[in-house]
Amino acid sequence: MGVNDGTVIGSELLLDHGSPIDRWNLTLVSEGYTEQELPNFRLHSLEFVTLLLATPPFAGPSAAINVYRLDVASSQSGADDPAPCGTGATADTFFDARFCANGLDRRVLVVDTTLALNTVYAELPWSHAILVIVNSPSLRRHGRRCRHHDPSPQGHGHRSPRARPQRVRSGRRIRLRQHL
Template identity: 90%
Template sequence: MGVNDGTVIGSELVLDHGSPIDRWNLTLVSDGYTEEELPNFRLHALEFITLLLATPPFAGPSAAINVYRLDVASAQSGADDPAPCGTGATADTFFDATFCGNGVDRRVLFVDDTLTLNTVYAELPWSHVILVIVNSTIPGGTKRGVITTSIHPKGLATGLHELGHALGLADEYDYSSTCAESGRDFHPAVEPAAANVTIDTSTLKWGHLVDPSTPIPTSTSSDCSVCEPPGLSPTPPGTVGAYTGGDHYHCGVFRPEYECKMRQFGEPFCAVCQERIDAVLFPFYP
């Protein structure tokens, strides 16, 4: 792992909306690409930027955003995929990307956060959020000190979900690792800090976005010991209310819409998540 496993090649400003002093700066950095494979990383970075700008609300305030790309070559291609979740495959990569980062869930994709932060800040000290694109088609991504995504066909959408975490959003799904795990029946009686989940429907923190005709709570669970079955929305898509389940618990917690990118990676961000992202980016508008 580390600097003996590759080389920092250099950086490029790939979405330029002005001085980094004034903008919200996202840096995309490579791991698990050999030097010969770095042209692929440049393509994957462009794909991510295209997806970002096609995903509301990012297109609207895009003038607030700069995107940088930091090219780092790894000695070997791919990522570690250790037991018990993976195949046991290993790869000597610069930032030591590994699936199964928590020891139980293969999609938990960790890198060496400290090395990543130090390496990026040495080149691009104004970076607000760092997304490591890992050259593996295994699905995965995580928010820790930095955010990560693989290049699985759904992977770049995973990167947008992880970007939501970096902007202060919580998961809206109702489990932690898998639906099989226990201990996820009722949310602790503590209000989450995130804007998009709540335990309190009486002073609903996104109440200004709810139509008075929408019942609160908008959905309930008939069995708090299991994950909510998919496809049971009681309302049309885009209806803001208070739906049971979220923040890794089945009951005792509510999310703003039935679907959202913070719940299903292929969905749009819900209205509450979009409002939160807009609020974070607002100070960086020209």
């Protein structure tokens, strides 16, 4: 599973408030969406931007934010849900999303962080924060709307387009979101 289980389709600027050099740039990335399901991801991304702009502190200084969408098609829908804490189901996805990452709690949802960072920075090197939206019905059955995992400290500051992904380990974040 991994990079051989999908393809990067392309990116689009969803919220444009100026040059990425002068703005804080958020990138939304699809995971577990097949190519046929990418229109759903586009809709989910727009819904996220609408909610983001209605949520403090983003409701005020939105002119300082750009939001990008990176369409990545996976071979199969969803995320791995390994036993013993899950159903044992597997899905061939680009970033290898999986629940139960710690082997104890099914709510722990992760992706291959290095692959996600490298993929985003290859397409959108000015990204300051990355949100991976995972397409999976697994948590919907339990009435949970959103789960996320932040593997690194919160980042601050500007990222140069020429900077290498290795420089961001101490400062950038990736979040995973379970979307309905």
